[in-house]
Amino acid sequence: SQTIHQWPATLVQPVGSPLSLECTVEGTSNPNLYWYRQAAGRGLQLLFYSVGIGQISSEVPQNLSASRPQDRQFILSSKKLLLSDSGFYLCAWSDPSGGADTQYFGPGTRLTVL
Amino acid sequence: GENVEQHPSTLSVQEGDSAVIKCTYSDSASNYFPWYKQELGKRPQLIIDIRSNVGEKKDQRIAVTLNKTAKHFSLHITETQPEDSAVYFCAASPYGNKLVFGAGTILRVKS
Numbered sequence: 001s002q003t004i005h006q007w008p009a010t011l012v013q014p015v016g017s018p019l020s021l022e023c024t025v026e027g028t029s030n031p032n033l034y035w036y037r038q039a040a041g042r043g044l045q046l047l048f049y050s051v052g053i054g055q056i057s058s059e060v061p062q063n064l065s066a067s068r069p070q071d072r073q074f075i076l077s078s079k080k081l082l083l084s085d086s087g088f089y090l091c092a093w094s095d096p097s098g099g100a101d102t103q104y105f106g107p108g109t110r111l112t113v114l
Numbered sequence: 115g116e117n118v119e120q121h122p123s124t125l126s127v128q129e130g131d132s133a134v135i136k137c138t139y140s141d142s143a144s145n146y147f148p149w150y151k152q153e154l155g156k157r158p159q160l161i162i163d164i165r166s167n168v169g170e171k172k173d174q175r176i177a178v179t180l181n182k183t184a185k186h187f188s189l190h191i192t193e194t195q196p197e198d199s200a201v202y203f204c205a206a207s208p209y210g211n212k213l214v215f216g217a218g219t220i221l222r223v224k225s
Contacts, residue, residue: 032211042217042218043203043215043216043217043218044158044203044215046212046213049211049212051211090157090158101146101148101163101207101213102146102148102160102163103148103160103213104160105150105157105158105159106157107156107157108156108157110155
């Protein structure tokens with residue numbers, strides 16, 4: 001069966017510091033991968049998605065970037081964090097065979113920028 | 115692009131009563147409509163989904179209905195229990211790679 005991991009689970013960072021969040025998926029090949037951000041009490045904002053290694057689509061212009069160095073690894077980065085970057089970051093995957101519709105979420109990383 | 119509106123934003127029901135959450139979508143090309151439940155501090159979990167070739171789908175106490183003509187779909191929870199308290203998100207998929215989410219509904223089941 002498929003499993004999705006995210007780390008770290010929680011992170012407290014000062015404004016202006018760099019960021020690296022990692023997501024890995026097990027038990028599937030060539031998944032579609034997604035990064036979402038959820039501000040406190042708010043909905044799910046799609047940040048990036050990827051249909052393959054090195055292929056990244058950005059949904060919202062901001063100081064974040066994403067990379068997919070391996071088939072089942074998705075990384076979210078920032079060179080300088082802003083206060084507004086605080087939130088719950090969720091990685092998700094879907095199976096591109098048969099439609100790629102259903103997305104399954106990882107456990108998330110709670111980021112606090114001080 | 116696709117736009118999904120979800121109502122109500124909050125819903126309080128008495129334990130044992132039914133709860134209904136409604137979503138409307140704008141893109142007639144959307145053909146997949148999942149519902150997710152998110153408990154406090156946890157990840158969203160898929161609870162039920164429906165495709166555009168089906169009008170209704172049930173799974174025990176939950177059901178989803180789809181009206182393609184009116185472009186709306188609804189989540190129905192019967193015999194609500196305190197553990198149903200959570201935030202519920204609807205979503206629509208105009209094409210396979212992305213989901214567009216509604217803003218969410220906070221459901222509170224009072225015992």
